[in-house]
Amino acid sequence: MPRTLPRAFVANLLGNAPDWYKLTIAGFLIANPILLVTVGPFVTGWLLIAEFIFTLAMALSCYPLPAGGLLAMEAVIMGLTSPQALYDEAAHNFPVILLLIFMVAGIYFMKGMLQYAFTKILMKVRSKITLSLLFCFAGAFLSAFLDALTVTAVIIAVAYGFYEVYHRQASAGKCRPGDEASLNEACQRDLKQFRGFLRNLMMHGAVGTALGGVCTLVGEPQNLLIAHEMGWHFGEFFLKMAPVSMPVLVVGLATTMVVERFALFGYGFKLPAEVRRILAAEDARRDASMTNPERAALYVQAAAAVYLIAALALHLAEVGVIGLSVIILLTAFCGKTEEHQIGNAFTEALPFTALLVVFFAIVAVIHDQHLFAPIINAVLALSGTKQTAAYYLANGLLSMISDNVFVATVYITETKAHFIKLFAAMPGLGLDGAELLARLTDATNQRDIVLASLPQAAQPQVTAALAQFDRLAVAINTGTNIPSVATPNGQAAFLFLLTSALAPLIRLSYGEMVRQALPYTITMTLTGLAAVWLLL
DSSP: OOSSHHHHHHHHTTTTSOHHHHHHHHHHHHHHHHHHHHTOHHHHHHHHHHHHHHHHHTTTTSOHHHHHHHHHHHHHHHTSSOHHHHHHHHHHTHHHHHIIIIIHHHHHTTHHHHHHHHHHHHHHOOOHHHHHHHHHHHHHHHHHHSOHHHHHHHHHHHHHHHHHHHHHHHHHTTOOTTSGGGOOHHHHHHHHHHHHHHHHHHHHHHHHHHHHHTTSTTTSHHHHHHHHHHTOOHHHHHHHHHHHHHHHHHHHHHHHHHHHHTTOTTOOOOOOHHHHHHHHHHHHHHHHHOOHHHHHHHHHHHHHHHHHHHHHHTTOSOHHHHHHHHHHHHHHHTTOOSHHHHHGGGTTHHHHHHHHHHHHHHHHHHHHTTTTHHHHHHHHTOOHHHHHHHHHHHHHHHHHHSOHHHHHHHHHHHHHHHHHHHHHTSTTOSSOHHHHHHHHTOTTSOHHHHHHTSOTTTHHHHHHHHHHHHHHHHHHHHHHHSGGGGSTTTOHHHHHHHTSSHHHHTTOOHHHHHHHHHHHHHHHHHHHHHHHHHTO
16 A cells, blocks of 8 residues: 555556556656657657557556557647547547447347357367367358457357356356466366367457458458449459458368367367366256246347348448447347446447547557558559559558558558559540549449440550559458458457457457467468469
8 A cells, every 4th residue: 555645646557557567658658759859750650559559468467548548648749640630530430439339239238149059059069170160150251241340249248158157157166266376276277278268269250250351341341441442342342352362261261270170379278078067057057947038038139130130231221320229129128128237238348449549549640640651652663463462461561550441541542543643644545544543433334334435545554454453452452351360450359359358357368369360360361462463
């Protein structure tokens, strides 16, 4: 207990975080203004990114919002970005904010049905490899039609339910997970194994969301943006991505089998027999004691799940609005009518929503200080297959440290401007570059008809340039989706998993996520690069 008021202020700073962590953050805050004066905003901006990544990496020591928020506020105060730029980033990503607020809460009200269904699967599928493939493929399939954050919220709810059952039953018996130091050897072994088992399933499912999310225009937010800029419909988008996305999907699933079979990179944890017994006993108890109102609630939740999938696949409304409708339906038909019952559903998502807005401040710094400009200019200077491959790698690298939606937005915008200049420089078209590209990428126009309307001498040149534009758009989309699995920074679904209430329970740290994502990063990135080089 601090004896003086100044010591109390110091003790309160970042709460129970280790002293070395507090000193490190303080060092960052002191050094940044000095660096801004001495080395300039460009270098300071890159160092700020590294500092923010550090706060994410230490998420188990201190939730990133307080420390990362201090760094973001300082960036605004120093003039690296502005409050308006932060607001603009948040407004641009408002659909994602709505999704986090309402969709994650909607999934909360489905936990009963999800836990019931996945417990049945867990009891019937005893092969860890089969179960891992099931989680990975389910994540991929659902993310092709839903949103990766929604799918991640589902698998988090499932794993949290499993851990909750084990914790409750074990605490009532000889094991007490809340006091691990006093556990006997068998209990410690089971708990460690169970945590590893859940970490494995979470990572397989999370990687699955990336495998499926790249395939369709509704899979990830940047997919929809690119499809809009290129004038591609659902089917055309899928076919354009297929030469890269399908080989990556196959290799991703094969990687799942290999890492589980040979217990590589932290995989290979089996479900302990005692934990299986506890989950089976709980499943049997629930079946035996289930009342008609509880059974009716499961049917309602299942019907809501079907509605959710259909509404998202058909894009009946913004994802967050659909999530709100799910909350309304489930609270109304399942009898959740008290404020505290509804309020509990929002406790998981709101801290992450606040953290995401802080992240938008870092993205605003990247934008205002043009931190990615040298890389963008370097790849634009290339041509042909080398340019396509460089696009894929550059987008992948930048998405590992920044928001993949932001990276895709910057690249598709700069690429479009480049091709407008290219078309404008072509003689005898009868159109300016912007007008021609607008016609060629208008979803209501047929490209063949637009190309046929051009002077015959210019048609081959325009056709070749347009084909390269298509290839670069595919490289942008696949580059921002596939290599970005390397870190939680690039994929919002990964960051959501890292900062969820489940992560500390199963000891899923930033470093552990990077380690378990590494085999996928290597195999999927190299497969994507080979496909971009050989098949596009």
